[in-house]
Amino acid sequence: MSDSKQARLAVDIGGTFTDIVLETSPGQHITGKYLTTHGAPEQAVLEGTRDLLAKSGVSPSQIRLVVHGTTLATNALIERKGAKTALISTAGFRDSLEMAYEHRFEVSDLYMVRPAPLVPRNLRLEVDERLAADGSVLRELDETSVRSLVPVLKEQAVEALAVCLLHSYVNGAHEKRVRDILRTELPDLKITLSHEICPEIREFERGSTVCANAYVQPIMESYLRRLASGLKAGGIDAQVMLMMSSGGLTSLDIACQQPIKLVESGPAGGAVLAADIARKLDLDAAIAFDMGGTTAKLVLIDKGLPHHSRHLEVARAYRFLRGSGMPLRVPVIDLVEIGAGGGSIARVDDLGRVEVGPESAGSEPGPACYGRGGTNPTVTDADLIMGKIDPETFAGGMITLDIEGARKALTGKLGGKVQLDARTSAIAIAEVVDENMANAARVHATDNGAELEGRTMIAFGGAAPMHAARIAQKLGIDTVVVPRGAGVGSAHGFLLAPVSYEAVRTRLLPLRSFDVDRARSIFAEMREEAASFVRLGVEDDAPLEERLSVYIRYRGQGHEVQVRLPSNVFEGNAEEIIKSLFEVEYRNHFGRIIPKMEIECLTWALTLSAETPLSAEKASGSGGGTAAPRRSQTLVDLASMEDNRADVYLRADLGIGATVKGPAIIGEAETNTMVPVGFTATIDSYGNLILQNARA
The missing domain is CATH 3.30.420.40 (ATPase, nucleotide binding domain)
Known part of the structure; x- marks a missing residue:
């Protein structure tokens, strides 16, 4: 090159x-x-x-x-603005998409409404065929039943089609034949097959995933x-x-x-950046905090790697409540996301309580302080009124902030309803949104059997550095890292991501009579599939890194835990190695193991990755001392609710080793960092801004 x-x-x-x-x-x-x-x-x-x-x-x-x-x-998916989609299922199973888990995700809410499926019942169609759980054919595909659906698809002007046949994750032959028949008659129809998108057990999640892919494919x-x-x-x-x-x-x-x-590509980029920083700074336990204009995301990072999963939910009807959203079975960095960004709109509910999000002012019209026609009070308006934003550096000077517009929105649509002035309304918004994010972090850590205390927070995104220190106080975290270019952190993470692909297979193998040759053949099949995709983005002779994992459970359980396997797992006593790793992971999640219970390996995953691009090395030059502030402004300290005079610094003025004592604001084009009372901020050798709570 x-x-x-x-x-x-x-x-x-x-x-x-x-x-x-x-x-x-x-x-x-x-x-x-x-x-x-x-x-x-x-x-x-x-x-x-x-x-x-x-x-x-x-x-x-x-x-x-x-x-x-x-x-x-x-x-x-959230706004239901995808393509008109139909679903083809095995006869008798078209309602599995609507039956879902056959339970109420909120048993105490008498008015609970389950989110409607992406595909309405009149577009959930059936064909005559049947496979057994091992993939053997119980009833051959009736091709006439497939062709009879063509007039329906034409009449309904269907734009995208999802095909999800029973047990096709083991044998996709019938799904492929359905696609071939329909493409002959409807060559322009976008068709998604479940065994290609989600070759895993569990009919509802697989059906939900294939429908979601079909639903967004034309627009994407x-x-x-x-x-x-x-x-x-x-x-x-x-x-x-x-x-x-x-x-x-x-x-x-x-x-x-x-x-x-x-689906979660933006937050994934931020997690990649945070993991790179964690490795550079030798942080064994960290939490990535990404807060933009619309949402906030939190990711646990251990030993330099973000937590991964094969399950996520989008468009949840109830915040934090599993089962209230649309399940997707795809490889994903395990994160929690809430509607709490700079543009999140605040309101007063029927009980007189301040609520924030998930509705956002977005960019059109945006927060009231943008002066683009927005009249609703948002988190950004509150941050401006409290002094957490330096108006001169905001968005690189591209947006002139309207302080009076923000004050009017806070007093008119929020404070006026509960007799609060603009300052108190702003404090209420900030405390609500910060506590929402802190609570999301607590729930996420509990779900993953992890502790938050003692972790380092890595904050990025346009709004995160303004809120990170306060959230860290709530969580008992003493160190916050704000990387260079934090305001566009996810985009920086994109440049650190390798070309990769994860292949997955559901193949039940009991551990008691573990078939090593069968396990090897499963991985060999997945290795071939993953390589065919990765090689599309890298040179043929580029070295590839391989990661193996398996999802394991005790027999009779409905869910599994992910266990990472060493590359040489089959060179020793594979059964004992896998059992030992499973028990460690199970104990981490649940605090105990179940002795003498039979163990089953259910779903196998293999990831091939090309070389990770090099990240920035330590900055050259020397620094030290503290640069002179450019100006000062009033900053509300949320821990004490008092006003303080805070110096405003430009991050570009701070060299390596420069230290700033709170209260202070450190401004840059894409974000501002708020350094509260009791914190110091220091520029490290990589150009990161390290906020340290003095109590540590």
Whole structure:
């Protein structure tokens, strides 16, 4: 590769801002935040890219790679703005999508309403066939029953089709034949097969996942193709890769086929960045905190690796309540996400309590202080009134903040209902949203059998550095790391992500009579599948890293725990190795094991990853001391509810070793860091801002 083509571009589209990072050379970046254009998301990307290229002097032809993450698929599911989708199931099973888990996720709510399936009952169609649980054919596919559905699909103007036949995760032959028959009659119909998207046991989750993929595929493919064409028209003839929810990259073509794997792509980028920082700083236990304009995300990181899962729920009807959303079985970084961002709208409920989110002002019109027509009080308005924002550095000076507009929104639509002035209303909003996030962290840690005390918080996103120290106080965390470029942290993480793919298979193997040859063949099959995808994005001779895991349970249990396996697991006594690892993991989750109970290995997973791109090394030069503040402003200390005079510093003025004592505000183009009373902030050798609570 010539030196003239070494620049890389990372783009993260959020609900409020589109973050763009242009890496001009290794370790050198220019960044920008641009308001998201919801009607055509690619517009903000293309306009922002042109702006950064002009500022940097980099030619479009010098960009060799574009890495992209987006919330478009997530938003389509939440807002129910996807394609008109039909589902084909085995005769007698079309209602499994609506029956779900056959339980009430909130037993005490008499008015509980279960979210409607993505596919209405009149579009849930059936074909005559049947496979046994081992994949053997009990009843051959009746092809006439498949062809009889063509008039229905045409009459209903179906845009996307999901095929989910019973036990197809073991044998996908019938699903493939259904696709082949229908493509002959309906060549333009987008078809998703469950055994390709989710080759795992559990009918409801598999059906929900394949329907979700079909539902978002047309809109995602259209957007991604428009973006690629727009980049090429702008002179950027580069490979376009997409960030997946698993923390790896995939090609544009695979993303168009399997867009459901992009659902949490933005937060995954942030987790990749946080994990890289944790490894550099030798942090054994950390928690990543990403707060943008619309949502906040929390990820546990242990020994330099974020927690992973194969299950997530989107569009939950009840905050924090499992079972109230749409389940998806895809590789994902295990995170908790709540509607608590800078644009989250505050209101007073019927009992006179202040509530914040999940509704967001987004970028159109945005918070009241943006002066774009917004009148609802938001978290950003509250932060401005409390002094946590430096108006001169906000959004690099691209947005002039309207302080009076924020004050009017707080007193008119919030404080006026409960007799609070603007300052007290702002404090109420901040405390509610910070406690919501702290509580989400507690619940998430409990679900994962983890402790929060003693962890280091790594904060990034446009709003996180303004809230991180207060949330850390609530959680008993004494150290907060705010990395360089924190305001566009997820986009920075995209540039650190490797090309990867996770293959998965449900194959039940009892551990008591463990079949090593069978396990080896399962991994060999998955290795071949994963390599075929990864090689689309890397050179044929590029080295690949392999990670193995298996989901294990005691016989009779309905759920499993994930156990990571060493690469040499089959070279020794595999049965004893797997049993020992399972018992350690089970004890971590539940505090005990169940002696003499039979153990079953259910679902196997293999991840192949290309080499991880190099991240920035320690910054050169020396520093020390404290730079002079640019100005000062009033800052509300939430721990004491008192006003303090806080110095305002520019992060660019702070060299390595520079120390700032709270109360202070450290401003930069994409975010502001709030240093409360009792904290000090120091620039480390990597350029990270380290906030330390004096009590430690």
